[in-house]
Amino acid sequence: MKRKLAASELIFKILSYLFLGIFALLCLYPFVFTLSSSISSSEAVDSNQVILLPKQIQFDAFKAMFTDNAFWNSYANTLFLTVYGTIWAVGVSILGGYALSKKRLLFRKGFNFFLVFTMWFSAGIVPQYLNYLATRDVFNAVGIMDDKWLIVIAMGMAAMNIILLRNAFEGVPSEIEEAAIVDGATEMQVLSKVYIPMARSTIATVTLFFAISRWNGYFWARQMTQNVNEWPLQVFIRTTLENYTNGDYITGWYNIPEHTYSPNSAIYALIICAVIPILIIYPFIQKYFAKGVNMGGVKE
Amino acid sequence: MAEKVSELIYDEQTNTYSMDPEQIVRDDVEKHHWLNTAKSILKDWRLYLMLVPMLLVFLFWRYLPMYELLGSFKATEVGVDVADQLHIGFANFKTLLFGTKDLTYDFWRAFRNTFLLSFYGLCFGFPMPIILALFFNEIKSNIMRSTFQVLTYLPKFMSTVVMTTLVAMLVKGSSIVSGMGVVSQALQALHIISPEMAEAGLLSNPNLFRTIYQVSGIWEGAGYDSIVYFAAVIAISPTSYEAAQIDGAGKMAQMRYVVLPSILSTVVIMLITRIGSLLSVGYEKVLLLYDPLTYQTADVVSTFSYRLGLNGDSQQGMASAAEMINNLIGMVLVIGANAIARKASDVSLY
Numbered sequence: 082m083k084r085k086l087a088a089s090e091l092i093f094k095i096l097s098y099l100f101l102g103i104f105a106l107l108c109l110y111p112f113v114f115t116l117s118s119s120i121s122s123s124e125a126v127d128s129n130q131v132i133l134l135p136k137q138i139q140f141d142a143f144k145a146m147f148t149d150n151a152f153w154n155s156y157a158n159t160l161f162l163t164v165y166g167t168i169w170a171v172g173v174s175i176l177g178g179y180a181l182s183k184k185r186l187l188f189r190k191g192f193n194f195f196l197v198f199t200m201w202f203s204a205g206i207v208p209q210y211l212n213y214l215a216t217r218d219v220f221n222a223v224g225i226m227d228d229k230w231l232i233v234i235a236m237g238m239a240a241m242n243i244i245l246l247r248n249a250f251e252g253v254p255s256e257i258e259e260a261a262i263v264d265g266a267t268e269m270q271v272l273s274k275v276y277i278p279m280a281r282s283t284i285a286t287v288t289l290f291f292a293i294s295r296w297n298g299y300f301w302a303r304q305m306t307q308n309v310n311e312w313p314l315q316v317f318i319r320t321t322l323e324n325y326t327n328g329d330y331i332t333g334w335y336n337i338p339e340h341t342y343s344p345n346s347a348i349y350a351l352i353i354c355a356v357i358p359i360l361i362i363y364p365f366i367q368k369y370f371a372k373g374v375n376m377g378g379v380k381e
Numbered sequence: 382m383a384e385k386v387s388e389l390i391y392d393e394q395t396n397t398y399s400m401d402p403e404q405i406v407r408d409d410v411e412k413h414h415w416l417n418t419a420k421s422i423l424k425d426w427r428l429y430l431m432l433v434p435m436l437l438v439f440l441f442w443r444y445l446p447m448y449e450l451l452g453s454f455k456a457t458e459v460g461v462d463v464a465d466q467l468h469i470g471f472a473n474f475k476t477l478l479f480g481t482k483d484l485t486y487d488f489w490r491a492f493r494n495t496f497l498l499s500f501y502g503l504c505f506g507f508p509m510p511i512i513l514a515l516f517f518n519e520i521k522s523n524i525m526r527s528t529f530q531v532l533t534y535l536p537k538f539m540s541t542v543v544m545t546t547l548v549a550m551l552v553k554g555s556s557i558v559s560g561m562g563v564v565s566q567a568l569q570a571l572h573i574i575s576p577e578m579a580e581a582g583l584l585s586n587p588n589l590f591r592t593i594y595q596v597s598g599i600w601e602g603a604g605y606d607s608i609v610y611f612a613a614v615i616a617i618s619p620t621s622y623e624a625a626q627i628d629g630a631g632k633m634a635q636m637r638y639v640v641l642p643s644i645l646s647t648v649v650i651m652l653i654t655r656i657g658s659l660l661s662v663g664y665e666k667v668l669l670l671y672d673p674l675t676y677q678t679a680d681v682v683s684t685f686s687y688r689l690g691l692n693g694d695s696q697q698g699m700a701s702a703a704e705m706i707n708n709l710i711g712m713v714l715v716i717g718a719n720a721i722a723r724k725a726s727d728v729s730l731y
Contacts, residue, residue: 089632097519104513105532108604111547112535114563129560177435180428187418192432199443202712205704206664206683207690207697208449211463212442235442243435268427297540300665304691315542319669322546348550352543359538367534370605 112356119143119349126343142346146354154310155317156354158229159296162313166233166295171288173238178246179272196240213305228306236301237294242287249283250276286369296359318351453702457695466698473702487676488703491685494678495707498594498667499659505595507655509603511648514610515640530611533604545669548597554582584670587677594670594679609651613644650722657718660711682707 113133118126122137130136146152180186181193204212216235217228225231253276261271277284299315306312312320325344422429448463453473455466477488513533520526536544551564561569561579569579583589617639625635664683671679682703690700 087626087631093632094519097516098525101513101516101520101529101533104604105529108532108536108600111551114551115547127560129563129566132563173434173438176431180432180435183428185421185425186428186432187421192436195436195439199439201715202447202708203443204446204450205701205708206687207700207704208446208452209442210691211449211452211697212446216441235438238435238438238442240439268425268431272431293538297538297542299540299542300668315540318546319542322549326549345550348546352546355543356539363535363538364531367531370534370537370608 115349115352119346119353123343126345142342142350146350155312155314159314161229163292163295166237167292169233170237170291174243174246178243179250181247182250200240228311232302242290245287249280253279289366289369314355450701450705452698453705455698457698473699477703491680491682495662495681498662501595503655506598509599510606511610513607514614517611518614536601537605541665552583554580585674587675590675590679613647617643649725653718653722657715660707
């Protein structure tokens, strides 16, 4: 049944398309501009001719970057931090969230408070820094010299994600668990055969939250890595930008021997490389993020 | 496991297991015995073992840093354990809050900036996701709507480094190699900013920092933040609209009498949360965007503390004190907000 739209509804509809269209394009524009600028010639970039589409296409900025060992090194470090960091964080969170979801757990309220308090009060940057320094000494003393393990183990845990998992596990009907226990399943089997499959969409969401924050991590990685070889990609991008604004761009990998590309293009190429992995998986994962936000409101 | 089964009574009529009432009473009596606590933990030791890694991680790297906060009552000696440093009471706090030196001025400036950055975020950033959600609801074509949504959520997944690098490149002046940023050019062409401002670059202009911070914040988060409101809007039954239309309600009246009441509780909850976090400004974004020229408007408490404590090691105690003042007030706000949210609806935030 089609009804004629009232004038006010029609206006509102047009307005929605217009507003959302503009906003969506504004969200997309910086990425298109970045890509175009990274593959345009130095004359085009330096004289501000690139507005939307690339001009006089060249790939020399990418070529120079791909022949740079420091770049690949930082990429490998980021992969390392993302893979191990996510496995560690998700593992700890699933175990903790599962235990917290059990009504029979003694001191359950206390453990919950222990977790939630960290969302209310943080010691601050300097105490955390001193704490990480002390942790590093301990790690070094037991023979873990690579600061990447410090980042993996000590950083990036999030109380909110554990609470999301706890709530998901609480939502699993207890009859299923009882049936499994009657069948003689151990605690670990109940978790892996019953709870993890039942809560898999929340686990996927939390895994993605962790993975994205690991991929994007910058501040503590920069503070706590002593060795340039341990820098992740985000630190590499930032230091490149800093060198560039300080005028040191002639000496780095992004130097311009034959002036085939602008130093700007080098920065833009770096940004493209940092966002490409996220852009590739993004269409497949975005529904999980939408889910994660709506799980935010929590009862207890 | 067999023991557990024997405690249950099987009812053939309803095909269910239930607990023996006497057993329940016995459990209740025995609960108060400490030995029972130990027994219960021993029996369920696997469950408690699962908790251990999480507890350790939070203990070592969330709670142990709080021990370092002792440093804010000490005269800092680098490399000495915080407990062994000279105790000076509240001297650091007094200097920061009531002193007369530059440090006091910088602290209050940072405190004000922290508050203002959040407050402007509340004024300009908060309504934007709601508006987006209302507009999303008008788009009935699923493909169009999904496209718009996917595009507007996208910036949320960029790292702070990528986002700030983009901002720096888009608004830079011509002093740095290879010309002006595309946004500076556009604003100059539209006569929104003077050529001199564009020349100098917008990021080194203290008057523009807050604007850049808010605009980039909206660009980054508005789409993603609209998800929660959109869920509330889309839950409204179509019959509500139809009823309103039959009563002759135009679009504005429908908004006022159908949509607004339905999303109000979500809006209130989000607003309270936002007020609760008025003093927690992400230091990473500020740290990556500001420079000494813009400290006047850009420096927040955590970045002030960072410069004081991590760059100049000798003032770690002072730096800890500064952030502790901020975070304690912040905690009161969060807990207060949570209590109000609990009252305002049945939903608590944690």
